[in-house]
Amino acid sequence: MSATFGVHSAHTVLTRAQRAGLLLALVLIGAVAVLRPMLVLQTVVAIVTLAYTAALVFRVMLVYAAGRGEHQVEVSDEEARAVPDAELPVYTVLVPAYREPAVIGLLVQHLGALEYPREKLEVILLLEEDDRETIEAAEASLNGSWAQIMVVPESQPKTKPKACNAGLERATGEFVTIYDAEDIPDPLQLRRAVVALRRLGSSYVCLQAELGYFNVDQNRITKWFALEYATWFRSLLPGLVALRMPIPLGGTSNHFRAAELRELGAWDPYNVTEDADLGIRLARSGYRVGVLRSVTLEEANSDFINWIKQRSRWYKGYLMTWLVHLRSPRATISQLGWRGLLCLNLFVGGTPLAALLNAVLWATTILWFLDRPAALQEIFIAPYYYLGLFCLVFGNATVIYLNVLSVRTMDRPDLLGTALLSPGYWAMMSLAGAKAAWQLVFKPSYWEKTTHGLHLPASSVTVPEAADV
Amino acid sequence: MPLLIPLVAAAALIAGRVRPGQDEPDVHDRQVDGLLAAGCLVSAATLLLLMPSPDRTTWLLPGALAYLAGAAILLVGTRTAARMRWALLLPLVAITGVIPAAVVDATNGALRAVVAVLGRPGGPVDAGGALTTTYRQSALTLTSADLPGIAFLGGTACLLVSALVVFGPRTVALRRAALAVAVLGAVTVGAVMAVLLTGRLLGPTAFRVAEYPVLTDVLLALVVMILVARWSRRAPQPAPRTVRPYLPRARFALVTLVVAAVLMGLESLPAALALTEAAR
Structure with a gap:
């Protein structure tokens, strides 16, 4: 598969040229640090401060752009149901699952609610060969139903994108989508996607449906998670659409034209956020992605450690995607344009880097208030100090304001306290950022499996082991 | 002897919480343990070693707390340490x-x-x-x-x-x-x-x-x-599931923690003595 992607596969995190460049930069920085350590520290602080300011301004721009007009594709219930069954195409639904016997039984119930003619609905459940427990649970619960089970042969890498690629080879549908086993999609979502993709024309090859959570009120983490997703889908993604920038796709509920997806090489099996990478590759190929107004309810991660594991995989994947697409800068600029480049650096690369750096900067701030060491005063030269102060006050206030805005858009005033407590969530993000950075260096292709079904009674949950590539 | 009662109470609490509860997810991660413990131990070291006079004794308690948290996380894992957090705080x-x-x-x-x-x-x-x-x-x-x-x-x-x-x-x-x-x-x-x-x-x-x-x-x-x-x-559960008690291998961590405790203890001994003197 890495041959299909060529230079844009995450099979190798850093190419030889990237490694040489990084090494050279480190040697140069090291050499200058020996001679003029304060100069190096001041330069690092200046670069970080400028990057923070740029990322902050970029976010504000996205929210502002999202607020000017409607940027989600809307298909009403009447329009969705108006298409005669005979005119609907075969729709393939891929459901990858690994070590999830507890939630597999819910699949029939959730996907069974989809309003789409059964003879035109091809549901393929993708299970790994070594996962006998889930295979048996699936055979028991799907016996006689319309869903097929496809056992993906044991091979490396054992990742979700590899399973999806295997499923795509068997798929016969004109359109393809992915759901997780525990997902509860809007029953009309497939019909809406068909209508929307036909209406938008061939330049649109993908629609990302909105994701929400069915267990928002389980605990503080799920509440934070719900607010974050609301900000993501109602402010940031519409902003990216409005500014015609690449859309890093979410893990499920993205609806593709199958032919174009195959033409692109589908998902990179070595990338741990293959969806975000695919979003960038779609943009590089000149295709457009829309955001569909239709909600799929997922399970919000409710456990601290499980959350860190999931988020660190996302951050690692974002960093991988960023490094992969910066391998050929000239081609990237010509294919993505300056807007795409901004999105790639400030959104895809910037999100995990900001999470990682936040911990260092907060520690520095606390140290300053506790001890006021003279060295810190020297590191922050005046212009960058004031810029940093602006980011600290205005930046943090802006992010909290966005969460408060999401409280409004979700029409959940009871979540206001959670929105104001967001700094606690940022600390978790920093921890995930540090874990992601560590793994990017030492275990780049390790797939940190998220445990699902933590909202279910304890007796029905089994915990999966992670897959290592 | 002032530690005797809190230690005994802590031991009794820990004994009742060695096994995870029925509703506790069996999800653990040594990298998370390591990162959290590193944060706590670095904070402890910063507080105990770098914080200046005149009143170094002010930093002893937060430093001890940070060290205790880091050591517990490293030795028994984040989830177990969280389950026993109050028991571990009792000696304080x-x-x-x-x-x-x-x-x-x-x-x-x-x-x-x-x-x-x-x-x-x-x-x-x-x-x-x-x-x-x-x-x-x-x-x-x-x-x-x-x-x-x-x-x-x-x-x-x-x-x-x-x-x-x-x-x-x-x-x-x-x-x-x-x-x-x-x-x-x-x-x-x-x-x-x-x-x-x-x-x-x-x-x-x-x-x-x-x-x-x-x-x-x-x-x-x-x-x-x-x-x-x-x-x-604990009250008997109607249908107990198999709960895996989680205890990571942490021999190296234990040695490191003891060495760190000795070094930080020696460093903060004058401040501790001053605190004891002041209490008298």
């Missing part, structure tokens, strides 16, 4: 010495009054801030400093914390804690009366042995341990 109740002297004096005063009333037929007298009994015309005196007021207060604090941990912030916690404190109070009064009775019946030598604080401390620690252990017993 004694270390911090948060009980003000006025409260200790008032408690000892109350103890004297109760013992004098209850022991009236036998004759201990509350006079001049001390309890006095007689053995063949010679007076045997138990001064205020010899009374176990501070041990009783420490035990009460441990019982309150333990009740909160076991029952949560509910009325039942308050009810159980009140009952337990009453039992502890009765045992404390009984212990003081036993010391006085020993002197009255067996003479000054036995009285000197009986008034060693360690004996009362051990007795109170036993009472606290029995109460907390009874509370900590």
Whole structure:
């Protein structure tokens, strides 16, 4: 598969040229640090401060752009149901699952609610060969139903994108989508996607449906998670659409034209956020992605450690995607344009880097208030100090304001306290950022499996082991 | 001996929480453990080693807390440490010495009054801030400093914390804690009366042995341990699932932590001594 992607596969995190460049930069920085350590520290602080300011301004721009007009594709219930069954195409639904016997039984119930003619609905459940427990649970619960089970042969890498690629080879549908086993999609979502993709024309090859959570009120983490997703889908993604920038796709509920997806090489099996990478590759190929107004309810991660594991995989994947697409800068600029480049650096690369750096900067701030060491005063030269102060006050206030805005858009005033407590969530993000950075260096292709079904009674949950590539 | 009661209460709480609960996800991650522990230990080192004078003692408690948290996470894992967090904090109740002297004096005063009333037929007298009994015309005196007021207060604090941990912030916690404190109070009064009775019946030598604080401390620690252990017993689950007790391999971490503790201890020893001196 890495041959299909060529230079844009995450099979190798850093190419030889990237490694040489990084090494050279480190040697140069090291050499200058020996001679003029304060100069190096001041330069690092200046670069970080400028990057923070740029990322902050970029976010504000996205929210502002999202607020000017409607940027989600809307298909009403009447329009969705108006298409005669005979005119609907075969729709393939891929459901990858690994070590999830507890939630597999819910699949029939959730996907069974989809309003789409059964003879035109091809549901393929993708299970790994070594996962006998889930295979048996699936055979028991799907016996006689319309869903097929496809056992993906044991091979490396054992990742979700590899399973999806295997499923795509068997798929016969004109359109393809992915759901997780525990997902509860809007029953009309497939019909809406068909209508929307036909209406938008061939330049649109993908629609990302909105994701929400069915267990928002389980605990503080799920509440934070719900607010974050609301900000993501109602402010940031519409902003990216409005500014015609690449859309890093979410893990499920993205609806593709199958032919174009195959033409692109589908998902990179070595990338741990293959969806975000695919979003960038779609943009590089000149295709457009829309955001569909239709909600799929997922399970919000409710456990601290499980959350860190999931988020660190996302951050690692974002960093991988960023490094992969910066391998050929000239081609990237010509294919993505300056807007795409901004999105790639400030959104895809910037999100995990900001999470990682936040911990260092907060520690520095606390140290300053506790001890006021003279060295810190020297590191922050005046212009960058004031810029940093602006980011600290205005930046943090802006992010909290966005969460408060999401409280409004979700029409959940009871979540206001959670929105104001967001700094606690940022600390978790920093921890995930540090874990992601560590793994990017030492275990780049390790797939940190998220445990699902933590909202279910304890007796029905089994915990999966992670897959290592 | 001031650590005895909190340590015993902590041990009883931990014993009741060694196995994970039914609703606890069996999800662990050594990288998360390592990162959290590194953060805590770096904070501890920064607080203890880098924080300047004049008042270095201010940083001892947060430094100790950060070290304790980091060590616990590294040794038993984040989830287990979180499950036992209050139990691990109990010894700090004694270390911090948060009980003000006025409260200790008032408690000892109350103890004297109760013992004098209850022991009236036998004759201990509350006079001049001390309890006095007689053995063949010679007076045997138990001064205020010899009374176990501070041990009783420490035990009460441990019982309150333990009740909160076991029952949560509910009325039942308050009810159980009140009952337990009453039992502890009765045992404390009984212990003081036993010391006085020993002197009255067996003479000054036995009285000197009986008034060693360690004996009362051990007795109170036993009472606290029995109460907390009874509370900590989990109710039988209707359909228990297989819960894997999680204990990571952490021998290297243990050695590192001991070395770090020794180094930081040596570094902060002058400040600790100053704190002790100030407390006196």
